[in-house]
Amino acid sequence: MSTPGTIRDAIATKISNAYSSKTRIVRPRAIDQNNKQLLDDAYGVYIGSTSESDQNLGMHLSVKSTEIIVVLTKKIYTLENNHEGEASVEDALCDEKEVIIQNVADIKFEGVDASLVDLIYSGDDGGEYIFVEKNNYLALNITFSLLYSKDKTYCN
Numbered sequence: 001m002s003t004p005g006t007i008r009d010a011i012a013t014k015i016s017n018a019y020s021s022k023t024r025i026v027r028p029r030a031i032d033q034n035n036k037q038l039l040d041d042a043y044g045v046y047i048g049s050t051s052e053s054d055q056n057l058g059m060h061l062s063v064k065s066t067e068i069i070v071v072l073t074k075k076i077y078t079l080e081n082n083h084e085g086e087a088s089v090e091d092a093l094c095d096e097k098e099v100i101i102q103n104v105a106d107i108k109f110e111g112v113d114a115s116l117v118d119l120i121y122s123g124d125d126g127g128e129y130i131f132v133e134k135n136n137y138l139a140l141n142i143t144f145s146l147l148y149s150k151d152k153t154y155c156n
Contacts, residue, residue, distance in 0.1 A: 012045045014100070039132060045068065062150050065147050074089045100142065118147040120147075
């Protein structure tokens with residue numbers, strides 16, 4: 001498996017271990033295409049874009065940078081004029097984000113993949129509303145930057 005795939009799976013395992021009650025989303029790139037029962041308290045992890053890094057580890061090794069995105073969702077239980085339900089969901093997602101950031105930081109010290117250079121929290125999107133099958137959800141996308149080495153030598 002590729003380094004991004006290995007790290008994606010390690011992050012998913014960390015989240016599953018930290019939040020055993022959460023359901024893993026089948027389609028994390030398209031949240032609204034998942035079954036509503038999956039979204040009540042869920043997570044997903046997927047590989048985003050990849051680019052060359054400015055770093056160089058020598059004549060035959062380059063550093064690639066790949067985004068790994070973690071998606072968290074929670075159902076909003078609220079009445080039309082009551083904003084406390086939304087605020088409590090927002091607070092819960094922020095708390096979960098902090099735990100996930102800490103757990104993901106541990107991956108780089110666990111020897112998961114020899115080519116791993118660094119795994120850094122890059123930011124989040126602040127959350128967005130998702131409407132699925134007459135239900136409101138709040139989704140938070142958390143982005144990590146994965147830096148890993150890649151052999152530049154090519155055999156013909």
